[in-house]
Amino acid sequence: MKIVIHFIKKEFQQFKRDPKMFAMVLIAPILQSIILGYAANLDINNINLxxxxxxxxxLSRDYIDKFTHSGYFTITxxxxxYDEMTKDIAASKALIGIVIPRDFEKDISNNRTSHVQILVDGSDGNKGSIAFGYTQGVTSNFSQQIILESAARRGIKTSAGSITPEVRIWYNPELKTRNFMVPSITALILLLTTTLLTSLAVVKEKELGTLEQLIVTPIKPWQMVLGKLIPFVILGFATMALVNSIMIFWFGIPIRGSIIFYLFSSFLYILSTLGLGLFISTISKTQQQAMMVSIFGAMMPMIYLSGFAFPIENMPKIIQYITYAIPMRYFITIIRGVILKGIGFADLWREALMLFIMGITILFLSSLRFKKRLE
Amino acid sequence: MNSIVVKNLTKKFGSFTAVDEVSFEVKRGEIFGFLGANGAGKSTTIKMLCGILEPTSGDALVGGFSVAKEPDKVKQNIGYMSQRFSLYNDLTVEENIDFFGGIYGLEGNLFEERKKWVLHIANLEGKEKLLTSSLPGGIKQRLALGTAVIHKPQIVFLDEPTSGVDPISRRNFWDLINSLSAENITVLVTTHYLEEAEYCNNIILIDAGKLIAEGSSKQLKTNYIKVPIFEIECSNVVEAMELLEKQDFVGETSIFGNNIHVITNEKFKDESQIHNLCKSSSINVKRINKIIPTLEDVFIHLLEKGKK
Structure with a gap:
């Protein structure tokens, strides 16, 4: 164990002198937080009309006023x-265009249905459908109001029952994308430090020939693996603390669930990401290779297939099955569960167990391969 | 007493035999030269002797321990330094020494004493806080050797330790190797510089995985070339060499500046053959001497013979 401690001490001495490492460990988390906290915003507050x-x-002016008063629309x-309208939509000056026909008021007052044309820029499907939903909401409210008013004018009392939804939004009451995205940064940052940086650090020793020197010393492979991995676990948790502080104190997103369970499952997650890092180091000869493999072979699939960036439910069935093999998928579920919903082990033990099994397997196989490569 | 005993050591990678039934012995405190072309099997042999690579068959006792059966004990008793300075460039001198000392399990007074010794032989006393990357090549190399033997091993393996180092640093480095040998440490060294081989007590030459010559440099020069060797100083060195090579009494030729070394063969009768040959062409011979072969002559002769 003393040998492992000597090793860990050496790793930290090397961190201290590596400005690249500092940048990765300090700046990457801050940058990620800013990008995902501010830029990656799918919320729609201001629809140009x-x-x-x-x-x-x-009546037509009343109808248009309903849009401006809803708070979601700005009339540009x-x-x-009609031509002028299509040009502006093509130039992305507006997301929604409304065409009100000439006999709008006349038709309605004669108890005829008037047809209003709505043009939607659907190039961003998500944005388009949300904007369209709002438009429809405003229109049907207005239409309901007309019916009620005309009934009242004719002295008809509408006694039919109706449904009014009383909505309570749980977990993320403001429905902010930010609250959904920012907590997951932890998963990304841990991936960066434990997969990318670990593989780089091991391959660096290979490149410099110091690994060759270590092999002829009496140090055992398991001591080398521990000595190499523990510093990155410590570093990983330090960056995690940083990211979570930004999340809590800057973005005001508290951790609702158990911090112990959160840390424990982070550790389980790290087992598999460290294992991946070690594996990548055994198949790469240069740091550049290790970097490419880490980014394209590990990080990209993890980000795309874990539910971090895109909802898994929307993926084709076959890809959904693939996501079960992605450790980050389980960790993202745990993070969102613990931080946003405040749930814990009782509801998330399956995910934790999966992380544990995957982590132990990956780490064990990689260590075995690492040991074999040394010989 | 022998500190390394190698017996029929063999390593195969698939169908390729990298080291083929090699046997030799190294006495305690000896400087032992290990020569061979690139890819001849030197590194593979050294890796097996260090306990890193398991032999396919045969065995070697290094410091009394079998490399096949007790590689961990072998590792505790040897030092190893390769041509790449295997120190951490981003650590200071002291941090490097502390790290390697720690890995070898040195502690307390013994460690302090060894640390002082390493700093002393590397001429780095008072410069412990310097970054290793800032040191000149020769000093770095001495520090690398110092840290490689910080645990006072009986045997040290040096794999081309002087490649890429200037001649003065090289000479100083060899003084250091001599002082290790004087402390009864066995030094096994591989090198490409044949003048360095002259500093060794004993030498072996390996080619295509097979041991093809062994002995002191004197023995090598007398035992392995029985035919006469001539040094010819002449004009048109290249033409002369081409002409000589075509003769049936010539084995090999090689150029040394303005001179040609001619290793003859069994068909050679006397010097007049060379004189006559040169007279019949336009080559102007200044001098012909019968010489004692250099190590280079011996090796070229042996390696060419191996090719045939």
């Missing part, structure tokens, strides 16, 4: 021709 009002009646322009 163009109106081509051919009617210019009181009143246009006088």
């Amino acid at each position: 163009i109106v081509f009002n051919q009617d210019q009646s009181r 322009k009143d246009v006088n021709s």
